Every structure is written in structure tokens, then in C-alpha cells.
Amino acid sequence: MQISDFQLERYFAVHEFTACYLLSASDCEALSLEELLGLADGETLDLWRGLKLSYTESQGHPLLRAEIAALYDNVSPDDVLIAAPEELIFIAMNALLAPGDEIIAIAPAYQSLHEVARALGCSVTPWPLEHVAGRWRLDLDCLERAIAPRTRLLIINFPHNPTGYQPTIAELQAILRFAIRHSLYVFSDEMYRLLEYDAADRLPSVASLYGQSLALSGLSKSFALPGLRIGWLVVRDRALLRRCIAFHDYTTICNSAPAEILGIMALRAAERILARNLGIIAENLAAAGRFFAAHRDLFTPLLPAAGSVAFPQLRPDRPVADFCQPLPHRPGAGQLPRSVGAGGELSGRAKSALRHLPF
Ligand SMILES: Cc1ncc(COP(=O)(O)O)c(C=O)c1O
Missing domain, CATH: 3.90.1150 (Aspartate Aminotransferase, domain 1)
Known part of the structure; x- marks a missing residue:
């Protein structure tokens, strides 16, 4: 590659x-570390003190997956794969895409959201955010014009890095209707979810709304714990999730044991x-x-x-x-x-x- x-x-x-x-x-x-340990409950402190530094379960610690699933509607711990967020972008694109596929991706964006697909031999049509009268906006009409014969995937990222743009629920639903019309998978980067300044602006995760989706989130941004390298992918399409899990065997195989326990502490203190x-x-x-x-x-x-x-x-x-x-x-x-x-x-x-x- x-x-x-x-x-x-x-x-x-x-x-x-x-x-x-x-x-x-x-x-x-x-x-x-001290601040996080100070927020921990008794059960996780016992897990921390008794922790053996062996390999961990490759899909992710069951207790951590349970805490993650509880952040979503319609998601079970079995729908979750845990790895570093950046690694999960790499895994997801490799599990889903083949050379010659076309994708539509929000732009600007965290570079790997475009670059991994490009390196796999896919063509990438950017869906640009524009600023009009001091505000960011997305033109939904652009999407229909961006459709090509082999378009397979739409990549979105809300709340958006770098603009902090957040669509309305009606706009998100329109985006998902577009994906359904064209049988597209949606990769939804939700690394900044839960950091909405007005709770009323919080959108449901795309994982809860659309079965053909891969929703990425993690502890790096909203939870202020980037050094743990803990993220997760929610994929309700079991065949696709199995492909992601199998690809993970060729990246890190499993997560750092201490990071997983610290991750459980963090989610319980969310x-x-x-x-x-x-x-x-x-x-x-x-x-x-x-x-x-x-x-x-x-x-x-x-x-x-x-x-x-x-x-x-x-x-x-x-x-x-x-x-x-x-x-x-x-x-x-x-x-x-x-x-x-x-x-x-x-x-x-x-x-x-x-x-x-x-x-
Ligand atoms: C939008 C977005 N997605 C994914 C990532 C990757 O997260 P991490 O650096 O924790 O792997 C980042 C990191 O900056 C990001 O901004």
C-alpha cells in the first residue's frame, strides 16, 4: 500500500x-492517571489492583464493551470492536472497500478519513463544508451530484473536526435517506459526540439509526484520555463486524490491558x-x-x-x-x-x- x-x-x-x-x-x-483513579468505583479499582498484564480479548474487554453499548440506543456489547481510534479507521476501510470503489467524504476532514480509502485504490469525492455569513453549512444537494456508479460509502463526521459544525436532526435524517436510496454504507466519525455545548443539539448516533453503518468514537477527545488509545467501532452488520475483527488480528490483535480497565473507569465517570x-x-x-x-x-x-x-x-x-x-x-x-x-x-x-x- x-x-x-x-x-x-x-x-x-x-x-x-x-x-x-x-x-x-x-x-x-x-x-x-491520579485524577482518573480518583473517579473510579470499587469494582474497577479491584480490577486495576489485581490486573494481570496478559493479552486481552481481541474484540475488547466485555465490561468495557458493556459500558460502551450503554451509551447508545439499539446497540449491544456484541456490536462493538475496541481498538485505537485511528487504527479503527484503517481497519474499517480495509474491511469494507476494494480498489475501484468510490466514496463520498466530508471535507475538510481528519486526513485518514480520505487517505486510507485513496491508498486502497478508491476514488474520493469530497463533500465540502462551506461558510456562509459566518456559519458553516453543508449543501445536501451536492450529495446527489456526487453519486457515481461504484459509490459504496459515505463518510461523515459530526460534531465535525475541524469546524465544530453540527447538523440538525432533520439534516442528519436527510443524509441517511440519501444513503438508503443509494444502498451506501455510512462511516460516521463521532469522536466529538457528547461535547455539544447545548445538550439539545446532541444527535443520536448513526449506529442507532442506520443498520449499514460503522460508528467510530473513543476516549481521546470528549473524555480527555488520548494516551489510553482506546476507541470503538459500533457495527450492527454482523458479517462486516466479523471482517473488522479479523482484520484487527493483523494490526494490534488486542488492546493494552491497563488502558481497558482505565477506560471502564472513565465511562463509569462519564x-x-x-x-x-x-x-x-x-x-x-x-x-x-x-x-x-x-x-x-x-x-x-x-x-x-x-x-x-x-x-x-x-x-x-x-x-x-x-x-x-x-x-x-x-x-x-x-x-x-x-x-x-x-x-x-x-x-x-x-x-x-x-x-x-x-x-
Ligand atoms: C475526527 C477524528 N477522528 C479520528 C481521530 C483519531 O483519534 P486518535 O488520535 O485518538 O486515534 C481524530 C484525532 O485527532 C479525529 O480528530
Whole structure:
């Protein structure tokens, strides 16, 4: 397989652990191990203390799959495969697609949502998000025009990275009616689900609405635990799920034993973790609002409706890579205190450092 560089990951490989101030992270400020253990119930603490570091069940720990299934309507623990989120994108595309297949994929998007299919010999038609009058929107009419003879899969991602766009339930239903009309599978990346700022905007998972779907989620974003490398794929089509499970035998086979137990703790403490993360995001959105109001000449803010990422537009007409590549090395950047992600906590020191960003 010939696969192109994952540009964002290559950028992070250079800067993520050396830049003093990180504004491009997509996850919420990570919880510490101690914080997570502090949220654990008695049963999971016993599992943690007695844990044997052997191989684990390849589909995922039964208790963890039960906690995951409980997040959804119409989903059983047997519909769930647990692996790292990025790995599950790779597994799903390999299990589903063949060279010559055509896919329609929301754009922009986390690169592997397009790239793995392309590397497998599929052609990818982007379905672009547009911004109109300061708001993001998707043109549903584009979908019918994008259909080709071998279109097999539609890839969506709500809440969307990087824009924080969230469709209405009526729009999601229209998208699924389109998939039904054309007998398409739907890969629904729901990594930012449960981070809706207004609970009324929360959509049901596509896994609960449509049988020919693969719904991806995990602990990296909404649960602030990217270092656990725990994600899950919900696939109610049993034949397809079996193919995903069989492909997993050629990637990591099974998950890290400690990560699975920590994952059970996290899901049992879901309400407290989500409330903490939404609190941090609310504070940061207010700070971002003030920042953008002071720099109207440089940015169009385009604030998100959900998730821990925003995608403001840089107004001066120049390639964004030219803007962000040298930024960590500009004079002054070295005095900044430490890395803080988009959904990260802005300490008092970091807030004052924000004023000195070299714009
Ligand atoms: C939309 C989306 N999907 C999937 C992933 C992959 O998650 P992970 O990095 O935890 O494997 C990411 C990570 O940034 C993402 O933003």
C-alpha cells in the first residue's frame, strides 16, 4: 500500500512536544492517571489492583464493551470492536472497500478519513463544508451530484473536526435517506459526540439509526484520555463486524490491558468528565470570543457548535502553512509557559502569554 504522509501528524511530530504554546491540539486537556483513579468505583479499582498484564480479548474487554453499548440506543456489547481510534479507521476501510470503489467524504476532514480509502485504490469525492455569513453549512444537494456508479460509502463526521459544525436532526435524517436510496454504507466519525455545548443539539448516533453503518468514537477527545488509545467501532452488520475483527488480528490483535480497565473507569465517570471538559471549553470559548473581537482585521472567527476544535479563517490572503510553520520559532514564543490545547485549560500564566502571541 502506498499512502501519503499524514500532514497534520507530521506537523505535530515536529512541534507538539517542543512548542511552548500549542493552539492546534484537538483534544481536551488530558486527565492525569491520579485524577482518573480518583473517579473510579470499587469494582474497577479491584480490577486495576489485581490486573494481570496478559493479552486481552481481541474484540475488547466485555465490561468495557458493556459500558460502551450503554451509551447508545439499539446497540449491544456484541456490536462493538475496541481498538485505537485511528487504527479503527484503517481497519474499517480495509474491511469494507476494494480498489475501484468510490466514496463520498466530508471535507475538510481528519486526513485518514480520505487517505486510507485513496491508498486502497478508491476514488474520493469530497463533500465540502462551506461558510456562509459566518456559519458553516453543508449543501445536501451536492450529495446527489456526487453519486457515481461504484459509490459504496459515505463518510461523515459530526460534531465535525475541524469546524465544530453540527447538523440538525432533520439534516442528519436527510443524509441517511440519501444513503438508503443509494444502498451506501455510512462511516460516521463521532469522536466529538457528547461535547455539544447545548445538550439539545446532541444527535443520536448513526449506529442507532442506520443498520449499514460503522460508528467510530473513543476516549481521546470528549473524555480527555488520548494516551489510553482506546476507541470503538459500533457495527450492527454482523458479517462486516466479523471482517473488522479479523482484520484487527493483523494490526494490534488486542488492546493494552491497563488502558481497558482505565477506560471502564472513565465511562463509569462519564458525566463528571464531560462536565469538566465542557466547563473548560466554555471558558476558552469566551476567551476566544474576546481575542477574535480584538483582531477582526486578521480573523473571521467561525466559532464551533460542539467539540473542542474551532476553525477560524485567517483573513490576509496567504497560505496557512506559511503562517503556522515558523510560528513556534518566532522571537517571544520561547517565553511562553507551556503547551495548551484548544480544549485545554488556560492557566492564568497561559492567558497572559496569549496576549503576547506574535500576530
Ligand atoms: C475526527 C477524528 N477522528 C479520528 C481521530 C483519531 O483519534 P486518535 O488520535 O485518538 O486515534 C481524530 C484525532 O485527532 C479525529 O480528530
